[in-house]
Amino acid sequence: MSPSDPARRDRPWVFRTYSGHSSARASNELYRQNLSKGQTGLSVAFDLPTQTGVDSDHPLARGEVGKVGVPICHVDDMQALFSGIPLDRMNTSMTINATAAWLLALYVAVAERTGADPHALEGTTQNDIIKEYLSRGTYIFPPGPSMRLISDMIAYSVDVMPRWNPINICSYHLQEAGATPEQEIAYAMANALAVLDTVRARSDVPEDAIPRVVGRISFFVNAGIRFVEETCKVRAMTGLWDELTRDRYGVGDAKLRRFRYGVQVNSLGLTEAQPENNLIRIVLEALGVTLSKDARCRALQLPAWNEALGLPRPWDQQWSLRIQQILAYETDLLEYEDLFVGSRVVEARTRELADAAREELARVLAMGGAVAAVENAYMKRQLVASHTERIRAIESGEQKVIGVNAFTESEPSPLLAGSQSVLVVDESAERAQIESLRAFRSRRNAADVTAALRGLDEALASGANVMPPSIRAAHAGVTTGEWSDVLRKRFGEYRAPTGIAVRGETRGPEAVSVRERVHRISDQLGRPLKLLVGKPGLDGHSNGAEQIAVAARDVGMEVVYEGIRLTPAQIAHSARDEGVHVVGLSILSGSHGVLVLDVLEQLRASGCADVPVVVGGIIPEDDARKLRSAGVRRVYTPKDFDLTRIMGEIVDVVAEARAVAA
């Protein structure tokens, strides 16, 4: 028999595009367009206020509404988001974590409103809090209560929504935070075991339902450019998951032990320089998770080629969707059995990765598991150390990035002509959303809302499952902020360790010369150069800020870094009380316009008008120009990969501001 059989083509994975912006209505329009072009599932991006449990009119939401995703404040927003899309025939993935129980409750409420049977609902809530502590930063509550929420959702959905994946264990963000393949596998597995152990310990579900729970655990994996190794990685994960679920939870049915995963290929590796090259990267990365039939992804979302420049336009997203369609429908990939069975090379690398991951997993389990290894910062420190090493390799040219540190010469790109090469969110979207939220609040029944919130609080206190009262609250017209506030009062808020206390690195001759300049300017200033690294706003992607902090320490600066989600006023007060010479801000959510200006204003109000400010983030050149004219001394974007050079410029900035030589 021929190994290829066109008649027995495998079914393709689900095609998605991670999207959402401005408002429920605008996002709905985009979803319907995408579906009409052959996309087979949806992947909802929520804005940061929704992800961190504040309403669009909350002071912390300023500048963030509709920026990185869609704002969803209440059941009407959710219904508008899916208008004209029958929920019982859709496969919806929601990137939502701290407030996942609430957004799922809204989704169920919309299904009930529109007559769709919850049993038929198919999709995924990301709902992985551990990687939020380690990398993504949109957590709210401490680990204990957060794990309880996850457990509640699993217990609820295993019977009521049997086709829903209540949690998507994310290795994706671990890779972004610096994980090596071994760490990515080990920590994702540790995370999954922590979830399953919690479910089992809380006896939310009867013991005999545990295999079904195991069968509903899915994963969300990153696919990087080393696509051969990535193929081995997903094969290793497939084997390891099969082994762990059999041995630890006694799952007999092989189908329930199947490693099911969705993928977003690596966005962090996409470059701002020569951005057209990103399309090629995306194609190769897609191969890493589709080539091996035995370990093929269930759903795939591809970023757009111009993501490092700003928000992609519909055409950019279409281009990425076409990659998937060509791969699945045009090539012969889906006609073959697994390509790697019997490959000595692939098998050996797979075994190597699995063995190393097993060892690291054992280390984490010996510490008390993933939650303990978050609280004692072990995993975070390992990730920051790996990330520091990766950045060092790129800086030194050891790891080549075409167009960035190798082959940087380029013809002008016709794709970048004109300022309209990215999507600009209409500034009026925030105002419109706030107005519609206020109108919604005034038309709901206040007594229903109060009763629903009381019911929710009682469930929290008694330990009853949080889903049924949340669904009732959704119907009653409770808002995202109100739901989250009830939980905040009961659970408290959490701040995860930053993990930056890693041992110093020597960074080569350039770093040594910058360090000498730091020491020289410190003598002139009378005390060591002191830098405040701040992350204003709701964006929790702290990896960049952490790398800046570590690099600054390594060239001899004293660095104050207080973690994520600070208000501009808090940053300004810290700058004053700590007596810093310069402030560095990091913002990846695209809200730099409002937030940076607020920080400058607050610095002036705190008597620190003379403290210079530099900013890093995904900042289009037009915006960068505006920031510079508002007083920002330097603006850095993803193309500025050379941290040592940035450190040298920070010395320049302080020297200019203090009129001293360095």
Add this chain to the structure above:
Amino acid sequence: MPEALNLADDRRPERRAQARALLDRLERESPFPGAPRVGITGAPGSGKSTLLDALVRRLRAKGETVAIVAVDPSSRTTGGALLGDRIRVRSAASDPGVFVRSMAARERLGGISDAARAGVAILAPVFDHVFVETVGVGQSESEVTSIVDTLVFVASPGAGDVLQFIKAGLIELPDVFAVNKADLGEVAAQTAHELAGALDLGAREPGAWRPPVLLVSARDGTGVDALLEAIRAHGAQQIASSRLRARRRAGLEDAVLAQLSLRYGSHGLAQLGGAEGVRTRLRRSDGTTSIALVEAIGAEIESALRRTR
């Protein structure tokens, strides 16, 4: 206040003179006993920052103001330091009743005491409570104990740091032991038991303070009030028994000795009979500030050095 702290940190000669004058005045004019000065120390991961946050919240709820001096280690090779990572006092920056200043230990310049001591002197007249938070790595406990009235050691259960601490002979330094993460149950009780056992072995003069071993949990709030009460009780007992004055004086002498040794080295100190000789000399001269003492004894050493030449 931030400006005063910047000044105290400044190494340029003209600013050093101004800083010395400021500190001299503060030492002379600050009322005794003034704000309680409390050190919080413990191994990385013991949860001392979170515990400190819980203490600060309680004090703020009572309307009392708090200043925190947080000391982090510096890199010996680069001189750089990462600060503030441990500070989880969320409300700090937007609440004028809480002041946080992080400092690098700058090992090459003689440890934490100089900068932290100046920080305490500047902040104590202004706030109701002053906390000094340091990472416990052996050396820092003995240094911080000389600038605070009460030293709290935060232990994490079952992490092995307690055993190391006992082995390193540091057990006699803290005045209060807080075994954190009491919510872990048995393992926390076991650690408290080990500490209490080790404390019983040490000889103690009659009527002396017996360091309590408290089970606390920054996570669920267990024992936070008891810890505040133990800190208060230790302070009150020290005042009542006149030990506080002696402790502050001893701390001052440590600082003078450290500065003299930095300035003149062991050869210089040897002119007055080494460290012990300088201490004896210090004990005879009461009533002056540390700066005056450094100047006076420094002059004696210099003249002795000239004679031997």
